[in-house]
Amino acid sequence: MARCALLLIASLAAAASVALGQNDSATCTDPKLTCLAAQLPSHPIGTYQCATDGSICCTDWVSSSCPVCGAISFPPSDLYGCAGETWDAAGQLLDYSYAGYRAGVDNLPDMPKTVDLKDSYGAKGDNKTDDTQAFLDALDDVTDQAVIYIPAGIYVISNKLEIQKRVVLKGAGRNATILRFTKSLTDIGNNTWAGGNSQYTYGPALINFWGTGRTDYTTLMGTVTRFAARGSKRLYVSSVAQFGINAWVRLLLTNVNNTLVADLHSYMITPDTQFNNRARIIMFNFKVTEIGPDYVGFERPLAVNVSTAWKPEIHSWAPFTRTECGVEHLTIQMPWTPYNQVNKELGWNALNFWWTPHSWVNDVDIQNAGMQKMVGC
Secondary structure, X not given: OHHHHHHHHHHHXXXXXXXXXXOOOOOOOOOOOOOOXXXXXXXXXXXXXXXXXXXXXXXXXXXXXXXXXXXXXXXOEOOOEOOOOOOOOOOOOOOOOOOOHHHHOOOOOOOOOOEEXXXXXXXXXXXXXXXXXXXXXXXXXXXXXXXEEEOOEEEEEOOOEEEOOOEEEEEOOOOOEEEEEOOOHHHHOOOOOHHHOOOOOOOOOOEEEEOOOOOOOOOEEEEEOOOEOOOOOEEEEOOOOOOOOOOEEEEEEOOHHHHHHHHHOOOOOOOOHHHOOOOOOEEEEEEEEEEOOOEEEXXXXXXXXXXXXXXXXXXXXXXXXXXXXXXXXXXXXXXXXXXXXXXXXXXXXXXXXXXXOOOEEEEEEEEOOOEEEEEEO
């Protein structure tokens, strides 16, 4: 999980360093700088206009008369423009619009409660009684795809919650239901401090959702046989026999001789040697929308180049049976403690979703955490 998070942060930083640069050579006399009130039908804001000093700026309101930019204006990005009009799927700015529950396409479900933590399990929520056992009993009793409703109150919890079912923890509101954890992972378990470093820097957490996913020879559907450029929406594969329309699959890439990471950062920074030759360092999920004689197509553009040198494999999502897990409408609170330093954390980690796709965190406040949320990849 650490490598996934680090690569994501590094790639964003590299992209941002380019994307935020203003095109200083452009002026308001350029032919392209007309009033673009309807650049994007679904997002008709972000028109180019001229500031009083003659420079280009964007504004987040539309006017057919193209007035000068006001105080809310900002310079356009070379890679994004004002409203995405200069964005290119094959360019350096990655597309994260598919993040979120079911790729951001479906609305979050509003599921009715299955059990009430107070009524069914005697939880107090009085900020004094240790309610850990009530949570453990509820998690043990409920069947798959249950909603444990946690009424308003402050619930003291002194152990971690390990969840191996499709469960939703649903509070009465972010400011009404508070889960107050009193012990860190170091307090609860044996922190080995291997090499002087905490084993809890990158997880797990005080609330863990454990999925059923795996990626091995039993899930392999095919290998990629040709180079595909970032922005492409088709991969040529060794066999299409196991693919189906609308099936979710996963592309895996290995960082052979650090060349994948170097390419990911457009060769602008030196790759960290700790990622050299890491297997499956990139995992790209997509839904199949097209099947040809030797290729599959998908609904979203590739976020990275795909070279056959990086041992590209496509795997099935079939083992991912523990989906639709969620935490919503509550606060997770830990005591305030001074931050130690990197790799010395005590494990005040709030949430961990591991191999549980199509899950969510909604309307949740996390206070005083060393790590708030981790999504296992």
